[in-house]
Amino acid sequence: MLSSGIIEARAYQLEAADEALTGSTMLVLPTAAGKTVVAWMVIAERLESTTGWVLVVAPTVALVEQHLRGLASILKAIEPVSITGQNTVSKRPEIWGSSRVIVATPQVVRNDVKRGVLDLSECSLLVVDEAHHATGEHAMAQVGEMYHLQSSEPLVFATTASPGSKKDLVREICTRLGIERIHLRPTEDPLLAKHLAGLELQEIRVTVPNEIRELAEPLILWQRGIVDRQKRLGRYVMPGAISHAGLSNAMDRAQTAISRGESNAYQSVSQIATAMRLHHLINHLLSQGCAASREFLLRLSSGDRSTTKSTRGFLRDPRISALISSLEEMGELHSKVGAVRRLIRERLRRDPRSRVIVFATFRDTVSALELALSALDGARPVRFVGQSSRDGSEGLTAKQQVERLDEFRGGSANVLVATSVGEEGLDIPSADLVIFYEPVTSEIRTIQRRGRTGRHREGEVVVLIAEETRDEGAWVAAERREEHMRRAVHRVRREIARGAVANLSNLSKFEVKSDEGSLSAIEFITSQREMHRVEISEMDDAEIDELRPGSLPPETFRASGQIGLEQFIDD
Numbered sequence: 001m002l003s004s005g006i007i008e009a010r011a012y013q014l015e016a017a018d019e020a021l022t023g024s025t026m027l028v029l030p031t032a033a034g035k036t037v038v039a040w041m042v043i044a045e046r047l048e049s050t051t052g053w054v055l056v057v058a059p060t061v062a063l064v065e066q067h068l069r070g071l072a073s074i075l076k077a078i079e080p081v082s083i084t085g086q087n088t089v090s091k092r093p094e095i096w097g098s099s100r101v102i103v104a105t106p107q108v109v110r111n112d113v114k115r116g117v118l119d120l121s122e123c124s125l126l127v128v129d130e131a132h133h134a135t136g137e138h139a140m141a142q143v144g145e146m147y148h149l150q151s152s153e154p155l156v157f158a159t160t161a162s163p164g165s166k167k168d169l170v171r172e173i174c175t176r177l178g179i180e181r182i183h184l185r186p187t188e189d190p191l192l193a194k195h196l197a198g199l200e201l202q203e204i205r206v207t208v209p210n211e212i213r214e215l216a217e218p219l220i221l222w223q224r225g226i227v228d229r230q231k232r233l234g235r236y237v238m239p240g241a242i243s244h245a246g247l248s249n250a251m252d253r254a255q256t257a258i259s260r261g262e263s264n265a266y267q268s269v270s271q272i273a274t275a276m277r278l279h280h281l282i283n284h285l286l287s288q289g290c291a292a293s294r295e296f297l298l299r300l301s302s303g304d305r306s307t308t309k310s311t312r313g314f315l316r317d318p319r320i321s322a323l324i325s326s327l328e329e330m331g332e333l334h335s336k337v338g339a340v341r342r343l344i345r346e347r348l349r350r351d352p353r354s355r356v357i358v359f360a361t362f363r364d365t366v367s368a369l370e371l372a373l374s375a376l377d378g379a380r381p382v383r384f385v386g387q388s389s390r391d392g393s394e395g396l397t398a399k400q401q402v403e404r405l406d407e408f409r410g411g412s413a414n415v416l417v418a419t420s421v422g423e424e425g426l427d428i429p430s431a432d433l434v435i436f437y438e439p440v441t442s443e444i445r446t447i448q449r450r451g452r453t454g455r456h457r458e459g460e461v462v463v464l465i466a467e468e469t470r471d472e473g474a475w476v477a478a479e480r481r482e483e484h485m486r487r488a489v490h491r492v493r494r495e496i497a498r499g500a501v502a503n504l505s506n507l508s509k510f511e512v513k514s515d516e517g518s519l520s521a522i523e524f525i526t527s528q529r530e531m532h533r534v535e536i537s538e539m540d541d542a543e544i545d546e547l548r549p550g551s552l553p554p555e556t557f558r559a560s561g562q563i564g565l566e567q568f569i570d571d
Contacts, residue, residue, distance in 0.1 A: 010034065011528035012185055013041070014041070014507060014512075014521050014524070015502075015525060016029075016038045017038050017042055017506070017507065017510075018502050018503075018504050018507050019502040020042045021042060021046075022181070022501075023180045024155055024158075024181070025157055025158070025179065025180075025181045026131060026160070026163070026174060026179045026181075026182050026183070027158065027159045027183045028161070028163055029159070029161060029185055030185075030186075035159040036067075038159070039056070039127050039129075039157060039159060040074055041510070042127070042157050043056075043071070043075075043101065043125060045509065046124050047078065047101070050124040050125075050153075051122075051124075052100075052122045052123055052125070052153075053099070053100040053101065053102065053124065054100065054101045054125045054126075055109065055120070055123050055125070055126050056102070056103040056104070056129065057103075057104055057105065057126070057128055058104075058105065058130065059105065059106065059129070059130050059133050059140065060401075061086065061105065061387075062398070062401045064084055065402050067103045067129065068081075068082045068103045078101055079099055080099055081095055081098055081099045081101075081102055082102070082104065083102060083103075083104040083105075083108050084108060084398060085107065085108060085398075086398050086399075089115075093117050096112070096118055107139040110139040110142045110146065113143075113146050113150075120147050123151055124151075124153065126144070126147045126154070126155070126156045127156075127157050127158075127159075128140060128143075128156060128157070128158040130159070131158035131159060131160040131163070131173055131177065132160045132162055132169075132173065134158070134172075134176050134177050135176065141172075141176040144177035144178060154178060156178055158173070158179060163485065164485060166484070167491050170489055170492045171492050174492060174496055181493075181496065182489060182492065184489055184493060186486070201463070202463070204339060204463070204464055205467050206336055206465070206466055206467065207335055207466075208286050208334070208335065208466050208467065208469065209334065209335055212285055212289070212333055212334060215327075216282050216286055218319045218323075219278050219281060219285075219319065220282060223242060223275050223278040224242070226271045226272070226274060226275040227242050227246075227247075227275060229271065230275075233264065233268060234253075235250045235253045235257070235265075235268050236250040237249065237250070237253070238250075242275075244276070247272055247275055247276050247279060248276075250268075250272050251272045251276070254272055255269065277300070277314055280296060281296055281323075283469065284296045286466055286470075287469045287471050288360075289332050289336065289337065289368070290327050290333055290334065290368075291332050291364035291365050292361070292365045293323075293327055294327045295363065295364035295365075297315075297320070297324055300314070332372065335466070336437055336438075336466065337369065337372050340369060340372070340373070340435055340437065340464070343356075343433070343435060343462055344379055344435075345376060345378075347432075347433050348378045348379060349378075351432075353411070353414075354432055355408065355411075355415075355416070355433075356414065356431070357415075357418060357431050357435070358416070358417045358434075359418055359419075359420075359435070360417065360419065360438070361420070361437070361438060361440070363419060365437060366383055366385060366418070369417045369437070370383045373415055379414065380414050381415040381416075382407055382408060382416060382417070383404075383418075384396070384404050384405070384408075384416050384419070385419045386419060404416075408431075416431075433460050434460070434461045435461075436462070436464060438471055438474070439465060439471055439475035440474060463475060504525060507520075508520075
């Protein structure tokens with residue numbers, strides 16, 4: 001079923017495939033560790049051992065296209081097809097039955113099952129890429145539930161590098177997809193570590209220009225005045241610097257006060273809402289720059305809430321009007337833009353063949369960076385954003401997204417400036433530098449962004465942090481949540497029913513070829529386990545200084561200031 005010589009599988013990937021074939025499994029591996037290769041092996045075995053078909057779901061059109069190309073290169077006698085929103089509803093029924101391997105977006109699968117166009121009863125394997133989306137109302141979670149309701153013998157193989165930092169969310173993913181086992185390997189695992197490309201992480205701190213701080217100063221004073229009034233009323237109670245959490249807590253307290261009949265609480269709600277807007281706008285100015293601040297104000301003036309009394313009053317305030325006028329006359333002033341230019345200039349000077357990805361949260365920031373980099377000698381930037389068009393910013397069609405990724409892979413573009421749509425799953429082997437224009441608090445997004453480099457060779461990640469802004473707290477929060485994620489996955493793994501024991505029996509048809517010949521996958525894994533087995537010495541020859549009675553003074557064992565008997569003896 002597989003084209004010979006295409007898959008280069010390692011021992012840890014074969015072990016993961018064995019477990020995935022034993023029961024519905026979620027595979028948690030670091031980015032660039034080869035989750036896709038494991039999926040290929042599981043797909044090949046199910047196609048060989050069953051008469052059913054295989055469905056692969058991925059959250060974006062670009063990822064669907066990537067999976068389609070990969071599967072087409074390794075499967076023989078089967079031509080996989082893709083189905084996305086680009087395919088019209090009337091033509092989709094005939095596509096569903098045209099191949100035994102179909103790659104699709106979860107929204108298309110959900111909608112066609114609801115319409116009765118798609119029947120999942122003969123689907124022998126559901127592969128879910130970027131499985132951390134399978135929560136709440138996301139189509140991926142609904143597809144998981146539909147599959148288990150319809151399939152006669154369901155088997156799910158879900159993959160992610162970042163399932164989330166909260167135990168409840170990890171458990172929900174497992175419940176919605178019917179996961180009964182989690183295969184988890186940390187980066188330090190001996191079978192895995194030697195195969196991961198090196199990744200250098202660097203923080204660069206930049207100073208916010210005085211011109212931007214001057215723009216933000218009236219807003220900071222305005223916000224501080226509101227918070228001081230709410231403190232006197234007992235509504236803002238959190239210590240330390242003004243924060244979104246503190247404002248949210250104050251809003252909850254004001255809402256509670258309204259339910260108690262306190263008349264001044266209505267004014268508090270309005271003022272706290274204004275302070276929240278100011279908080280976002282101040283952070284945009286200080287951490288993002290002029291372009292992102294313009295986008296924020298544009299969204300506010302043209303969004304769903306633009307007609308509310310509080311929003312109209314906020315935009316009419318002289319301080320906001322003055323800020324809008326100033327931003328319209330300004331180019332991008334933020335020091336981060338200069339830092340991005342310097343980093344890319346130095347990278348291209350060292351290696352003109354380098355590929356660089358710059359991640360920014362807002363489209364206006366992406367546009368400003370693309371313009372700033374276009375004038376840089378040797379840089380060929382290309383913009384990569386989502387499909388929707390909003391607030392005067394045009395999105396990219398699915399076809400345009402694929403074309404721009406191909407430009408980047410092929411080398412006609414060497415700098416990809418992307419929003420969050422570029423964070424997940426995209427395999428861009430030649431990207432050796434990733435720049436975070438700002439740190440993000442989400443551990444999932446941080447891991448996904450970081451995973452765009454170091455996939456096949458040494459990579460570097462640079463995080464730009466604006467001093468004395470929310471950037472500093474966001475980066476610390478992301479690191480803390482990564483640690484919470486590992487603990488959450490381990491806890492859920494211990495709780496869920498594991499089903500049958502994976503004993504390598506599912507790998508009986510696999511063999512590993514090398515320069516020395518061929519051997520079965522089971523023999524290969526056994527030899528690798530033996531090679532990396534930790535040796536435990538029968539005797540510990542390390543010298544230990546014995547603690548003899550009397551070697552520690554008696555006052556060591558009692559509370560400070562307490563008198564002991566030896567003092568009376570001395571006296």
